[in-house]
Amino acid sequence: MPEKAMWADVSVVGxxxxxxxxxxxxxxxxxxTALGRQVVVSExxxxxxxxxxxxxxxxxCCLASKVFMGHVDSLIDRCDAVFVPSYPTAEHRTGFCTKFxxxxxxxxxxxxxxxxxVISCEVGNVRKVRDVRRPFEEMAIRxxxxxxxxxxxxxAAFAAQAAHDKVLADAQERTLRQIVAxxxxxQTNPNADPGLGILVVAHxxxxxxxxxSGAVLDALADMGADVVFADAIDHDHAYKKSFEFSDTMPWVINRELIGAILLTEDKIDGIVLISAFPCGPDSMTDDAIMRYIQGKPILNLMIDAQSGTAGVETRVESFVDILRFQQKGGYTHG
Ligand code: SF4
Incomplete structure (x- = not known):
């Protein structure tokens, strides 16, 4: 089979x-799906x-990339080929961690x-549509x-993703409005619940x-917190905002997460940072975030394969208790 159509026989993509x-x-x-293939997503x-x-x-390897290998393994015998694209750091400030x-x-x-x-394509600068379109179209021709x-x-695929992202971004904006309301x-009714807005910051x-992260989110829900997801805040808006924090940071997702913090910090009550051990980018950015963001309590959680989420509920509950105590004027700052 000519190289050009090397994946023509693939009918089920994992x-x-x-x-x-x-x-x-x-x-x-x-x-x-638009190319007429059946898609099987791992459980x-x-x-x-x-x-x-x-x-x-x-x-x-970090926990996230270890988990990825487990997913690939689970797709063997369930598909003709597994899709594993490469997202290299094509340009400064729009790249991904080297794992990608x-x-x-x-x-x-x-x-x-x-x-x-393995079906793959190498995507360039994810912030430029043509850099994403070209490798996907070349893959389709193969x-x-x-x-x-x-x-x-x-x-069709690009439009579907954009529509999906907008739905998620709109949902975060709605939650932020509820938190403020x-x-x-x-403030006008001392008997009313002031609520508690938490920004969850993680890849x-x-x-x-x-x-x-289910244990973290469940604990926050059980404690009655309104959760906003930093990763779902409008990507473009957050990316641009991140330059107020750093002009040089190379990783696009970390940029968006930090931009999301800056866009929402005056509306939320606290921040929960979650990282997978041992994440290189987060080890730098988490520390920088905790120094840069002043006056907003931050809980930094590290999840690893050994401990999993053990003890997470207790830490989240303590964090939320402290925030509620603070809301009631529990601490005074001299
Ligand atoms: S950014 Fe961190 S968690 Fe994500 S793949 Fe890279 S090292 Fe792993």
Missing amino acids: IPRSLLYYRYGVLWTTFF PTDKAIADRGEHLSVDE QSVTDIAKNTFRDQHLE MGASRKEAHSAFK KRRAA PYITHDAYL
């Missing part, structure tokens, strides 16, 4: 429910997937004995699509993977 699936999953699934992370990923990875560049090669190498077929079919599949109501594949 997508790991992990890492950038939580950011671009709508684009990916819409794209392959939500559970202990078996996490344990398998841990077993397949070297110790130095190397993940395609790591997956191929890890599963070489199983002869895993799957046997015409240039026109490739173009229209990408167009409750606080205002309590989307941490925040929205219930196995990794």
Whole structure:
């Protein structure tokens, strides 16, 4: 088969429910579906997937990338090929951590004995549509699509992802308005609940993977907090805002998370930072955030494969108790 259509026989595409699936999953699934492929997304992370990923990875890998390998493993025999794109750091300030560049090669190498077929493309600057469109269209042509079919599949996929992102961003804005409204109501009515607005700051594949962060979100919900997700705040707006924090930070998601903090800090009561051990970018940015953000309580949680979420509920409950105590004027600052 000519190189040009090397993936023409792939009719079922497996997508790991992990890492950038939580950011671009709508684009990916819409794209392959528009090309007439059946898409199989791996099941939500559970202990078996996490344990398998841990077993397949070297110790130095972060928890998120270990979990990813467990998802790839779970797709073997369920599809003709697994989609593992590469997102290298094409340009300064719009890149990803190096894991996203190397993940395609790591997956191929890890599963070489199983002869895993990997479909991939190398995406350039994710903030430039043409840099995303070109590799996806080239991949479609390798799957046997015409240039026109490739173009229209990408167009549909990109529009679907944009619509999805807007729904999420609008939901965060609504929650922020509710938080402000409750606080205002309590100022005029001492018996009214002032509410408690918490901004959860983490990479989307941490925040929205219930196995990794479910305990944190459940604890916040049980304590009656209104939660805003930093990763879902309008990406473009947050990205631009991040330059007030740093002109040089290289990672686009960390930029958006920090921009989201700056956009919302006057409306929320506290911040929960969640990181996967040992995350290189977060180890730098978490520390910088805690120094830079003044007057807003921050809880910094690290999740690793050994401890999982043990003890997380207690820490979240204590944090929320302290915030509520503060709301009632419990602490005075001299
Ligand atoms: S940004 Fe951190 S958590 Fe995400 S893949 Fe890189 S090291 Fe892992």
